[in-house]
Amino acid sequence: MTTISIHNNTFRLQPTGTMFWEERAMLLIADVHLGKVAHFRKHGSAVPQEAISKNFEQLDTAIDCCEAKEICFLGDLFHSTLNTEWLHFEQWVQRQETELSLVIGNHDIISPLRFEKLGITLYEERILESFLLTHHPEERENLFNFCGHIHPGVRLKGMGRQILKMPCFFKKPSQMILPAFGEFTGNYMLEPKDGDEIFVVTPDEVILVE
Template sequence: MNQTISILNNTFILHPAGGIFWEEKSMLLIADVHLGKISHFRKHGSAVPFKAVAENFEQLSRIADSFNTEAICFLGDLFHSSLNTEWNLFEKWVQSRQEKIILVAGNHDIITPVKYERLKIPIYSEIRSGGFLLTHHPEETSGFFNFCGHIHPGIRLGGIGRQVLKLSCFFKTENQLILPAFGTFTGNYYLEPKSGDQVYAVTKNEVIQVC
């Protein structure tokens, strides 16, 4: 189940896969996929099943197919590091899609822009649209609401008997919303919400507001 929120009179739909659909722009926002990370682990001897590579692309297709989206905007760290075999899978995935694909570069995006140019994927350091600022790193810019990634936000939820449930989350403050990491094997940084913050925890099938 999705969660729908309104920011500056625009409608945003939070999806359990970890992306946000911006209705007015018909744009899907996704952060921190870290493609290539699984292949990097496997190359260095980690026992990560190869099917986990395909899961990232299947998840991307599922969320894109969930909305009538015209564009997919990756908010940085689309790839984890340098080129490996997952680039070939990414090329095939891009060629299978009809949406315009955009990259706001993150600190891990070190692959030459020439490779993206060949796929007709523009790269930006940031995007400003109306009162919204799309970046990879969290930014505080007067007059703008910031959508970003980089942090891989998570939340700890206490239960009966001192149990602790750890979940990825969308973390919203007054002028910013940090998206969860979309990719598998990315890890989380657990944040402590302050008064006025809104946290939307992500489970397999739901986005649940927990504060």
């Protein structure tokens, strides 16, 4: 993992694509898109059934990497309307001993009552000290923004003209866009500008490349 400091707070960028805020013992996760696999399968896409369980296995792996008191999802936790994956999600939530919260994203169209019934606290946005937690990227004076939505990726040049497209944490002077966590989410390639920092996510580590 890679550790960075923002506004005198410490954040661990993890190979799972999640970020652990040490001072608050909070794990931040963006764009899980649960239900997307079942949605694709329902419409005839050849996605293996095993892919459904992989998202939950990855969530467990991310949680096991830290001692979080709260898991905060930065939007698009569930991809679509209710489908069979919601039952898997309910079972997963029941096993958690950690506080769960959701900053609502554009894909989170399921009734808030269903989330609240599971004990998940919902927010439109959150302001914690000098930090702003949202789904869509926001710019707010004197606040550093943690967000998702974009599914950031970056192109890296390899040997022999090889081009690698990798998910990344995309840090601007007053904003950090987290990579999409879920399977089959894809990446949107971003071009860094002066002052931006790119932390590429690999299966084993997070690497600052720019």
